């Protein structure tokens with residue numbers, strides 16, 4: 079479904095991503111886990127061409143993404159940003175409607191879909207649809223960000239620290255509710271996190287990144303049982319209370 083091979087990216091001559099390769103099959107969920115500055119977000123943004131790599135390539139359904147128009151690609155890949163990423167001058171309803179409008183859905187269909195997603199994510203159309211992001215709590219903004227990414231039912235979700243700005247209790251609750259949604263099931267997911275609980279609860283595979291490199295990829299069990307090196311072991315152990 080998504081295949082990254084030998085991705086490289088530098089900023090002002092400083093390498094951020096150094097030879098990252100992975101494959102995520104249809105319905106697979108890869109968690110990119112690592113320390114701050116290890117290149118996770120840069121890697122994620124190369125998948126939907128928010129950043130173009132200096133070297134290497136990304137295949138989406140077997141096609142080189144450079145041959146696909148970025149906007150076409152991004153309609154296939156819902157994107158949940160760090161710090162919610164909502165447009166501040168758009169209402170909740172307008173934020174959720176962005177991609178459906180690009181796809182020329184009619185108003186009634188957009189309204190039904192938005193109402194349904196808001197309700198599933200614990201918000202209501204009546205109370206929240208016409209509010210602006212600044213009028214919402216962090217948890218509510220994050221729920222809107224998740225609804226927006228799911229709105230047009232893209233086959234792929236790219237998620238960048240989707241729960242990162244939340245307190246631990248809210249974080250666990252939203253994560254649980256979100257992963258339980260029918261709309262989430264079956265999606266191909268690549269998610270960036272520094273939180274080992276997110277990774278273990280949401281991923282079928284975990285890739286550990288350090289200093290721009292993908293050090294090891296495997297199932298949570300494989301990583302725990304056979305860490306490739308001390309860094310992986312310390313990372314998993316240090317954050318420690320994974321199942």
Ligand SMILES: Nc1ncnc2c1ncn2[C@@H]1O[C@H](COP(=O)(O)OP(=O)(O)OP(=O)(O)O)[C@@H](O)[C@H]1O
Nearest residue numbers: 089093094112113114115116117118119120121272
């Ligand atoms: N647009 C940019 N311009 C310059 N440097 C950048 C840019 N984006 C990222 N970097 C640098 O590239 C490196 C990797 O950043 P990246 O955001 O990919 O890491 P990360 O693992 O996602 O970190 P975090 O968990 O803190 O978000 C960092 O050193 C960062 O400062």
